[in-house]
Amino acid sequence: MLHIEPAFLQYPDWKGHSFLREEVSKFLSDYCRSPKPLKPENVVVMNGCGSLFSALAATLCDPEDAILIPSPFYGVITEDVSLYSSVKLYHVPLYSQVVRSDVRPFQLTVEKLENSLKEAKKEGLNIKALILLNPHNPLGEVYSSEELISFLQFAKMHKLHVIVDEIYMLSVFNEADTFRSVLSLDGLPDPQRTHVMWGVSKDFAMAGMRVGMVYSENRDLVQALDQLGCFHGVPGPTQYLMAQLLRDRDWLNSEFLPENRHRLREAHSFMIEELKKLDIPFLHRSAGFFIWADLSKYLKEKTFAEELSLWRCFLKHKVLLSCGQAFSCVSPGWFRIIFTDRLHKLQLEFGIIEMHCNFCYLKLASHCYLLLLLQKKKKKKCS
Amino acid sequence: MLHIEPAFLQYPDWKGHSFLREEVSKFLSDYCRSPKPLKPENVVVMNGCGSLFSALAATLCDPEDAILIPSPFYGVITEDVSLYSSVKLYHVPLYSQVVRSDVRPFQLTVEKLENSLKEAKKEGLNIKALILLNPHNPLGEVYSSEELISFLQFAKMHKLHVIVDEIYMLSVFNEADTFRSVLSLDGLPDPQRTHVMWGVSKDFAMAGMRVGMVYSENRDLVQALDQLGCFHGVPGPTQYLMAQLLRDRDWLNSEFLPENRHRLREAHSFMIEELKKLDIPFLHRSAGFFIWADLSKYLKEKTFAEELSLWRCFLKHKVLLSCGQAFSCVSPGWFRIIFTDRLHKLQLEFGIIEMHCNFCYLKLASHCYLLLLLQKKKKKKCS
Structure with missing residues (x-):
């Protein structure tokens, strides 16, 4: 007989139960190699990263605003940000052709970001944010610290929020290809506008559990996500299981x-x-x-x-x-x-x-x- | 050790796993006393009725459209329909004063619905639907079959969708006060525009489990809800537990x-x-x-x-x-x-x-x- 704690049957804190947010902050501190311990009050847990994209688009943007995203990219994000909130993605096209020997195919550069931002403005679009996928889906690549910092500095200069989706962070299978989480950086260029996502769907092969989380130091954003959280709640018993899983470091x-x-x-x-x-x-x-x-x-x-x-x-x-x-x-x-x-x-x-x-x-x-x-x-x- | 079926860890059907939708259709057939067995393909399961209100508003309305709702009413619905979709509620005011001996305080009548619909149109609002709470929160009353049918006929005449929230249907504690589910009626006036909600938060005292469901014969609506379902998914193991619970009729x-x-x-x-x-x-x-x-x-x-x-x-x-x-x-x-x-x-x-x-x-x-x-x-x- 499965026993369920009565507290898990009650309406939760819409940002996630505090016991889970505490465990998430410890987990991310360790696995993202944060220089300082991350704080539970900066964590929001929702039922999957799709929900987080939807809620972030709704809170950071007005309808018809746009978000920069280098293409190719995990295509579902287009629906995630548009279905409820009518937010558009503005693509930063990356090409397969390599024009110089020091450039990788599909390489993202600040120059390309700058160009696309200009184009978007010319088209009358209001660009509010930039989405970075790291490790990247579908390219499979991870950004170096230098690249990451340059993208974050570009965003800071243009007052863009950055949503960094690190949902594959524990699925880097060759250690030579060092993954650096944004949360590992010593001092983010613009911490109030940098928001990091992770979830259990990929790294733990648990897409059916519907659990994603965002880490952000922006109090207004956390409060806004709390409001929308009622649509993206995770069952209490699932939150309990997840906390146990994140805590089980030995295994x-x-x-x-x-x-x-x-x-x-x-x-x-x-x-x-x-x-x-x-x-x-x-x-x-x-x-x-x-x-x-x-x-x-x-x-x-x-x-x-x-x-x-x-x-x-x-x-x-x-x-x-x-x-x-x-x-x-x-x-x-x-x-x-x-x-x-x-x-x-x-x-x-x-x-x-x-x-x-x-x-x-x-x-x-x-x-x-x-x-x-x-x-x-x-x-x-x-x- | 909790064993979780691998299938529950995979992305589900966003309308809910078929085993759960089957159980829901049997459960609602029995407890709503449907004259014919209800069909699993008409069921959509989401993480709570708040999510269902949000998704229904997004699918039935355009932004700034409005939905009629008799007031007083469970106030959270205002946010449910507006936070993501900018849909407004247009109140049908019910009064405490009793003007005639055959009228209950706060009684809803077709006349009041007609008046409010006219007022809303005068104000330039596009009314797309009517929300009925039965049993009613906060009034605690249940509508008679005659009342229900008259409200549904009013809606049919004006081509309004009707969302009937029956989340307290098993919490009628005095059997003299007979509850009639909309699904018990012999032939709905406008089945393509009648959508019935129920969930486990109230009748099973399980708000923390985040499980709500809607029954609708409208295929387009079900398909649209399927699209939005990715934001309102219920974990596979929770769906399994819920199916077990709904099946346990003896208990x-x-x-x-x-x-x-x-x-x-x-x-x-x-x-x-x-x-x-x-x-x-x-x-x-x-x-x-x-x-x-x-x-x-x-x-x-x-x-x-x-x-x-x-x-x-x-x-x-x-x-x-x-x-x-x-x-x-x-x-x-x-x-x-x-x-x-x-x-x-x-x-x-x-x-x-x-x-x-x-x-x-x-x-x-x-x-x-x-x-x-x-x-x-x-x-x-x-x-």
């Missing part, structure tokens, strides 16, 4: 996190080897559950219509990849391949991808007259 | 509900006897957790400022009553007294109310010259 540090990182590393290795075999270019990163891969060579034309057609083809074979359009990527042909699955499933999936890609490649080659005959022979497989 | 019917009704009846009896002793008028109803009582004789003047002052005075003595203003009541001096507490606490509370009311009464009487002297003698007690 987290000696069992769960090392094993999780090990599995991520293994699955990632398998995946990149397969991509190499197929000669598919990809970003070699060490965070998140996905690889950002360039399948554009399988497109008949470099268009988003063709990208969608390729996506549908995978889906028909029961392989669900996310295409670049879903992340507002500006270059067609990029796909997010999720590798966090059992090995035998990945093998099966990759078998299908390979078969399909080879077939696509033949379709591409079929534009050459010499291969026309071959294409006809294979037609029966096409259906 | 509900033979233990919980009879005992709950018995306790409600007992506490209500104590409270009304105390009110009678103090000669405080009140509405004698048999549903909900509260009595709607007229303390206006203790106001120096019949104003809302005085009502607030009386409310503050109670609060200073650690008795929390809700004053009529919080429910947008048009007559000053009405208070909602919650009686669902242990007897010794009610006795203590009532001792304070009595002491305080007597004192107020003396203050009132002190306006008479003859009692001036007495007032001076008692001054030390006043602080």
